[in-house]
Amino acid sequence: MSAVPAAGALQAGRSRVAFDAALVAVLAVLAAPLLWLVLAAFDASAGVQLKAPSPTLDNFVRALAPGPLRGLLNSLLLATVATVLATVAAFPAAYVLARRPVPLKELALVLVLFLSGVPITVLILPIYDVFAKLQLLSLLPAAVVLAVLNIPFELYMMKTAIEAIPRDLEDAARVERARTATVLARVVIPLALPSILAAAIYGFINAWGNFLVPLILITDTASQPGPIVIYGFMGSVQVDYGAIAAYSILYSLPIVLFFLFCSSMFRAGYILGGGIRG
Amino acid sequence: MSAAGHPPGAGIVAVAEGRLPGQAGRRRRADRGEHPLTAALLLSPAVVLVVLLLLAPVAYAVLIGFTNIQLVGPNAVNYRFTGLGNLWQMLRDREVPKSLVLTAIFVIGSGTVGATVAALALALACRRASDRIANAVTSLTIVASILPPVTTALVWRASTSLDGTLSFLAGDGTELIVHWPMTVISLANAWSSLGVAMVMFGAALRNLPADIYEAAAIEGASARQAFLRLTLPLLLPTIASVALLMTILSFGNVTLVWLLTGGGPAGATNILPVYAYQVGFRFYQLGYGAFLGNAMILMVLALVLLIAAAMALGRRRRSVAA
Numbered sequence: 001m002s003a004v005p006a007a008g009a010l011q012a013g014r015s016r017v018a019f020d021a022a023l024v025a026v027l028a029v030l031a032a033p034l035l036w037l038v039l040a041a042f043d044a045s046a047g048v049q050l051k052a053p054s055p056t057l058d059n060f061v062r063a064l065a066p067g068p069l070r071g072l073l074n075s076l077l078l079a080t081v082a083t084v085l086a087t088v089a090a091f092p093a094a095y096v097l098a099r100r101p102v103p104l105k106e107l108a109l110v111l112v113l114f115l116s117g118v119p120i121t122v123l124i125l126p127i128y129d130v131f132a133k134l135q136l137l138s139l140l141p142a143a144v145v146l147a148v149l150n151i152p153f154e155l156y157m158m159k160t161a162i163e164a165i166p167r168d169l170e171d172a173a174r175v176e177r178a179r180t181a182t183v184l185a186r187v188v189i190p191l192a193l194p195s196i197l198a199a200a201i202y203g204f205i206n207a208w209g210n211f212l213v214p215l216i217l218i219t220d221t222a223s224q225p226g227p228i229v230i231y232g233f234m235g236s237v238q239v240d241y242g243a244i245a246a247y248s249i250l251y252s253l254p255i256v257l258f259f260l261f262c263s264s265m266f267r268a269g270y271i272l273g274g275g276i277r278g
Numbered sequence: 279m280s281a282a283g284h285p286p287g288a289g290i291v292a293v294a295e296g297r298l299p300g301q302a303g304r305r306r307r308a309d310r311g312e313h314p315l316t317a318a319l320l321l322s323p324a325v326v327l328v329v330l331l332l333l334a335p336v337a338y339a340v341l342i343g344f345t346n347i348q349l350v351g352p353n354a355v356n357y358r359f360t361g362l363g364n365l366w367q368m369l370r371d372r373e374v375p376k377s378l379v380l381t382a383i384f385v386i387g388s389g390t391v392g393a394t395v396a397a398l399a400l401a402l403a404c405r406r407a408s409d410r411i412a413n414a415v416t417s418l419t420i421v422a423s424i425l426p427p428v429t430t431a432l433v434w435r436a437s438t439s440l441d442g443t444l445s446f447l448a449g450d451g452t453e454l455i456v457h458w459p460m461t462v463i464s465l466a467n468a469w470s471s472l473g474v475a476m477v478m479f480g481a482a483l484r485n486l487p488a489d490i491y492e493a494a495a496i497e498g499a500s501a502r503q504a505f506l507r508l509t510l511p512l513l514l515p516t517i518a519s520v521a522l523l524m525t526i527l528s529f530g531n532v533t534l535v536w537l538l539t540g541g542g543p544a545g546a547t548n549i550l551p552v553y554a555y556q557v558g559f560r561f562y563q564l565g566y567g568a569f570l571g572n573a574m575i576l577m578v579l580a581l582v583l584l585i586a587a588a589m590a591l592g593r594r595r596r597s598v599a600a
Contacts, residue, residue: 019407023415026400030418030469032443033433040436048442089327092320100317110586115332117526117578119551120533122571125558126338127331129349148331151324180316209426211533216559227428231537234432244432252429259421266420269477 041249046242059246068247070222071229075208075251078139078225082146082207087200090151094158095188099167108159112152120149120212128216139225142217146207154199161195162188198265201258208254226251336575343569349562357565364569373545373553374570380460381529381549388464389471389528394521396468397475398513402505404476405483416476423473431537434466455539459547463535467528474527475520482516515588522585529578550574 032050040046041060043053062068097108127145131137165188173183189196211227218224230251233244259266343364347357368374400419404412422430437444438454444465445454455462486509494504532551535541541548541556548556551574558567 015406016408019403020411023400023403023407023411026403027411027415027418030415030422030472033437033469034418034422036436036443037429037433048436048439049446050437050443085327089323093324096317096320106586110582113526113585114578114582117530117582118336118575119530119554119571119578121551121555121558122339122568122574123332123335124555125564125567125571126335126342129342129564130335130338144327145331148327151328152332155324180313180320205424209424209428211426211428211537227426230428230432234435234537241436248429248432252426255424255426256421259417259424263417263420266424267416267477267480269481 037245037248040241040245042246043242046245048241056242059242060250062240062243063247063250068229071224071226072251074139074223075225075227078143078146078214079204079207081140081143082150083200083203085144085147086150086154086203086207087196089147090155090199091158091189091192091196092184093151094155095162095184097155098159098162099170108156112156115152124212124216131217137217137219139214139218139220139223142214143207145213145217146210147203149210149213150203150206154203157199157202158192158195161192165191194265198262201262201265205255205258339568339571340575342565343572345565347565347568349558349564351562353565360565364566367566368569368573373548376545377548377550377553380547381551383460384464384467384535384547384549385525385528388467389524390521392464393468393471393475393524393528394517397472397520398479398517400472401476401479401483402509404480416473416480419476420473423470425470427470427533428537430466430470431534434462434469435538438462456543459539459543463538463547466534466538467531470531470534471524471527475524478516478520478523479513482513486512515591518588518591519585522581522588526578526581526585529574529581 036048036050039050039053042055042057043051044056044058045054046059128137131141169187169191170183173187178186209227211231214225215228215231218228226247230244230248233240233247342357344359344361345357346353346360346363348354397419400415404415435455436442439445440451440453442454445452448454448458452458490508491504494508499507529551532549532555535547535549536552536555539547541552550570554567554570554574557563557570561567
């Protein structure tokens with residue numbers, strides 16, 4: 001398994017235990033903030049300290065009150081619209097860019113990297129200005145903005161995957177007089193499905209977690225998604241740590257579930273940005 | 279429509295244009311790819327969206343960086359082109375040099391150096407530890423990096439407040455987030471960036487050729503020699519890529535900093551993206567804020583070109599070594 005073998009079997013065993021111990025300590029420190037979250041959510045008297053909880057489910061009851069609950073539903077709507085829009089727009093474009101003989105790969109990579117590196121605050125000012133003047137400061141336009149922010153990377157992910165599909169399959173279909181739509185539907189999509197799903201998951205995670213875009217572009221409090229609700233609670237004079245922890249867990253649950261069910265996709269690096277390799 | 283219905287010679291013209299004889303004008307030869315019109319149609323949704331909502335705002339932002347437009351106030355409607363007026367304001371603004379230093383400390387300290395070194399150390403340690411623990415560490419870092427920024431900010435704020443876990447570890451009575459805000463945002467940033475770096479290092483380590491290590495072992499090289507003389511040099515391209523990727527991601531990680539400290543207390547964590555946001559939305563100086571944004575775009579461009587160069591260099595080195 002290891003490409004860095006130690007000098008002897010006994011030494012390897014001993015050093016393995018040493019590394020295990022060290023990593024467990026590291027794991028404890030890295031996990032401490034998250035451990036607090038879980039404990040506080042079930043704690044009737046939650047504060048910022050890491051302590052044994054006086055168990056209760058009350059925090060979750062408060063977290064699912066109508067107002068905060070609507071926040072979660074808004075998040076669902078926002079992220080779903082953004083993801084569907086981004087993936088549906090990016091896939092055909094990825095197909096064209098993958099099959100056209102123009103050598104775009106290097107430029108595409110640099111462009112994608114650049115667009116994802118520009119701080120969101122640079123883009124948000126002009127978008128706000130225009131949306132305010134056009135009276136578009138509501139949930140659906142914000143979802144479109146979120147979609148656009150995801151298109152470059154989703155396109156790059158799917159393009160890389162489509163390039164790996166042998167052209168012969170498509171050529172065979174075309175020889176059988178298939179039109180492009182048929183080629184896409186019967187040949188490309190089934191074969192590229194893992195990458196399409198990975199791109200969609202990537203888009204969903206980003207849209208679900210995005211804070212600044214909904215904060216600035218959605219003015220109606222009833223349409224604001226989860227992050228804004230949490231932000232509002234964080235800013236109160238007397239922070240209800242139990243409720244906010246419970247709500248955060250509910251809000252972060254989809255992300256964790258994605259990871260648990262698709263962990264292979266994350267480890268292989270596709271969703272995290274493994275496309276950015278030399 | 280049969281070929282007999284066409285005028286003579288049309289068949290040859292049709293083949294030359296990529297259409298097969300005897301078919302309606304829509305079909306193309308298999309080796310010609312799809313019709314440019316089809317390609318344009320497939321590209322259009324993405325292109326329209328990106329041009330309208332990504333390129334246009336960036337272009338608009340660049341342009342208003344040279345005006346004195348305000349969000350509200352006298353210059354919100356009647357604004358004018360002021361050329362490099364915002365440049366002079368930036369040079370006179372005492373917050374800017376301070377912000378640049380903070381940005382450098384934050385980006386280089388917790389991104390370029392911090393996250394990269396930590397991830398490398400962890401990835402190396404994971405290869406020497408048992409599988410289950412290595413998996414647990416990797417999983418935790420990945421979850422930490424995909425967690426919504428609000429959640430990250432919440433748990434880090436709680437942990438570094440008075441009596442919070444990390445404040446407590448630092449010493450009883452410490453209030454990390456108030457007295458050591460730069461440390462807090464740097465740690466939080468590194469914590470949330472580890473996942474990507476670990477995945478990349480993990481993949482690179484798995485791809486190291488085993489035979490050279492066998493040769494080294496035969497030659498009697500110690501583990502440390504193997505690491506210093508073989509592993510590190512071979513990993514250098516990956517380290518460069520990861521370092522520069524961490525730099526870019528840290529530079530763009532505005533949300534986390536904003537949520538944790540809002541740039542404070544008293545501007546102590548006012549990295550440039552946060553400051554530019556304040557200039558635009560709190561002081562309403564949209565033009566000046568946009569100009570700061572232009573400066574940031576240039577910085578990111580420089581970084582990205584560096585990454586591209588590093589990766590190209592890495593590829594050339596690898597092809598030489600092969």
